[in-house]
Amino acid sequence: MEKTEHVSFVIFPYRWIVLLLFMFVAILTQIIWITFAPIMNEVTGYYNVSSDTILLLAASFMIIYIPVNFPACWLIEKYGLKWGTGIGVILTGIFGFLRAFTGPNFLFLLFCQIMVAIGQPFILNSFTKVAVNWFPEEEKATATGLGTMALFIGIIIVMIATYPLYEVNGIEFVLLVYGLLSLISMILYLLFVKDKPSQPPNPYFREKILQTKGIRTLFKNRDFNFLVFLLFAGLGIFNALLSAIDDIFSRFSPDTGIIGGLIIFGGIFGAVILSSLSDKIGKRKIFLNVGLIVSTPLAFLLGVTGASDFILTILLAFLFGFILVPALPVGLTYAAEITHPIPEESSNGVLMMFGQIGGIIFLIVPDMILFAGVFGIAAIVSLLMKDSDAYKGKNQ
Numbered sequence: 001m002e003k004t005e006h007v008s009f010v011i012f013p014y015r016w017i018v019l020l021l022f023m024f025v026a027i028l029t030q031i032i033w034i035t036f037a038p039i040m041n042e043v044t045g046y047y048n049v050s051s052d053t054i055l056l057l058a059a060s061f062m063i064i065y066i067p068v069n070f071p072a073c074w075l076i077e078k079y080g081l082k083w084g085t086g087i088g089v090i091l092t093g094i095f096g097f098l099r100a101f102t103g104p105n106f107l108f109l110l111f112c113q114i115m116v117a118i119g120q121p122f123i124l125n126s127f128t129k130v131a132v133n134w135f136p137e138e139e140k141a142t143a144t145g146l147g148t149m150a151l152f153i154g155i156i157i158v159m160i161a162t163y164p165l166y167e168v169n170g171i172e173f174v175l176l177v178y179g180l181l182s183l184i185s186m187i188l189y190l191l192f193v194k195d196k197p198s199q200p201p202n203p204y205f206r207e208k209i210l211q212t213k214g215i216r217t218l219f220k221n222r223d224f225n226f227l228v229f230l231l232f233a234g235l236g237i238f239n240a241l242l243s244a245i246d247d248i249f250s251r252f253s254p255d256t257g258i259i260g261g262l263i264i265f266g267g268i269f270g271a272v273i274l275s276s277l278s279d280k281i282g283k284r285k286i287f288l289n290v291g292l293i294v295s296t297p298l299a300f301l302l303g304v305t306g307a308s309d310f311i312l313t314i315l316l317a318f319l320f321g322f323i324l325v326p327a328l329p330v331g332l333t334y335a336a337e338i339t340h341p342i343p344e345e346s347s348n349g350v351l352m353m354f355g356q357i358g359g360i361i362f363l364i365v366p367d368m369i370l371f372a373g374v375f376g377i378a379a380i381v382s383l384l385m386k387d388s389d390a391y392k393g394k395n396q
Contacts, residue, residue, distance in 0.1 A: 030150075069349050132336060
């Protein structure tokens, strides 16, 4: 066997097929999560339940993520990208499809929703797994950024397509269309996704330590603990903001969907552009610093300016998404690098879990001024971190 310093890394074009199919499934998890957001009034009437009960369909995803997270990490490590992540893919495909046959039976619908929610951590915890298994050093954050972008594409599809689909043939038609897409995404994933290439594309691909030991080791890493707080704050606030967008901005404008949509569009552009830039210059910390420092005044301005200037608000919303969202893929990539050789699904899973916990907590008091204060604290914490050497294996 060749020594580490003589190992050659091979880049396979098939990596883009794997990433696209992974993104397809990730898009469907988000579609199933908030299917009913744009047709809340129609859904409450159809199922004869309160709006709070309908919100339970979405809230179940954040709640269930917490207990399922660590078993999902263990299973991804044990069975790899193909079948470890595939557990979540299968749950999404089957129960996303079965939602189309629930009719007016709300309990059956809730059961299907919960089963998809159980599958979600298997998919969301695999962003860095896909990047590390298939992509070279200079593309890891880009690949993670594209995976993250898929989440926002799913949300946008729901916001744009759900009501027109409802007008065609009611709620049953909405669930059928999304159910068929879920089933197709599962079939394509299982047929064409491979666990890993025959030769490593980067130095992080190689040795790993046991996940159970890795979880304990993660929290001995000073910078990882800082990153946990950053994701708790940043991802938590983002989740709470999207969930309570109407409550936060309704006093500014009845078109709160426009504000939410521009935050998401900004996030998509930022996830692609800034993640790619992070790869090109081989730096991670600066993007976390800038994202949190700039998000602090943007969140404050979003909390105070909208009532007087809606145009300014939507501009701020786009910038807010553009600068904040890339901190997620860059942060996940940074975590995989500073905690190597701990399995990347372990660091990914812990960070995503704390983001979900943050989302639940910040939903209690969804206020942009409060969010700005939290961002300010997170920005200070981010300055205490050391940068990872994103290309430490490149010359080995």
